[in-house]
Amino acid sequence: MTNTTKPTIGLIGASGLLGSALLKALTTQHAKVIVLHRPSSKLPALDAETQTRPLDIGDSEAEVHKALEGIDVLINASSRTDPAVDAAFLSHLANLPKPLKAYIPSDFSLNFTPDEIRDVAFIQGKEALIARARELGIPTTTVHNGTFESFVLSPFTGIDIAAGTLTLYGDAEDRALPITSLAYLAAAVAEIAQLPTLKAEYTVVEYSATGREIAAAIESAGGKKVVIKSFTPEEAAAAKAAGGVEALSAAVRVKWGKGQWPEPGAYTPSAPKRDITKAVQDALDKSG
Incomplete structure (x- = not known):
């Protein structure tokens, strides 16, 4: 053009x-x-x-x-x-x-x-x-x-880097999160x-990572064993009922656990891609 x-x-x-x-x-x-x-x-x-x-x-x-x-x-x-x-x-x-x-x-x-x-x-x-x-x-x-990458490594998706815990819904441990x-x-x-x-x-979508891959990246960068816990359907329902950011967070976490991620009109720009390893390291640098 x-x-x-x-x-x-x-x-x-x-x-x-x-x-x-x-x-x-x-x-x-x-x-x-x-x-x-x-x-x-x-x-x-x-x-x-x-x-x-x-x-x-x-x-x-x-x-x-x-x-x-x-x-x-x-x-x-x-x-x-x-x-x-x-x-x-x-x-x-x-x-x-x-x-x-x-x-x-x-x-x-x-x-x-x-x-x-x-x-x-x-x-x-x-x-x-x-x-x-x-x-x-x-x-x-x-x-x-x-x-959004800035939300992924946070309680919004059930991830606490400082505590070394991932609280995941359903099969999120083995399902990729875009x-x-x-x-x-x-x-x-x-x-x-x-x-x-x-x-x-x-x-x-820039990249994807499973809960297991996110845990491995955190362990590799921080040297701390990550514990994976369960975010139950009852907890998800309560969060949705609370409304606001809690409801949005629950919707994302449930979607991740079910693995339903259509990508209509997939578009790849001419820009460098990051990955979960880089995202974890940046998050640890900011928190530390």
């Missing part, structure tokens, strides 16, 4: 964890990017070629249309705000004078089935917004990924946004 045919990419949420990684990937790839931000936001350092425009998701239709003028692909890396506000924003996108080539919403999660997210309101809300965007005729491209780092996902999304034609969905 030549410079004259590159799309203009709008990025919402550039000051967040994922958004800042996306901004870095887009600028590294020399994409034409416009950072869309709340007037009160503190923006990260920007290069001379990166434009900025004020935009609040709760703005009026006229304000949204003005901010998105000339933008071909819109990436939303912000967290959900309010269902009514988000729905109104989608209506504004559907009524743009010049339709978007693609809208990449703030989904960025595992490929859950409806049954797996039955008690996870956060993910259900995202899926409902995606369905609404498509109902409105917005050309929507979802990007899913493996479990994993994706923020940098790898950002590199993929930046590439996808610049493709001549975008698909309806992509999945970006």
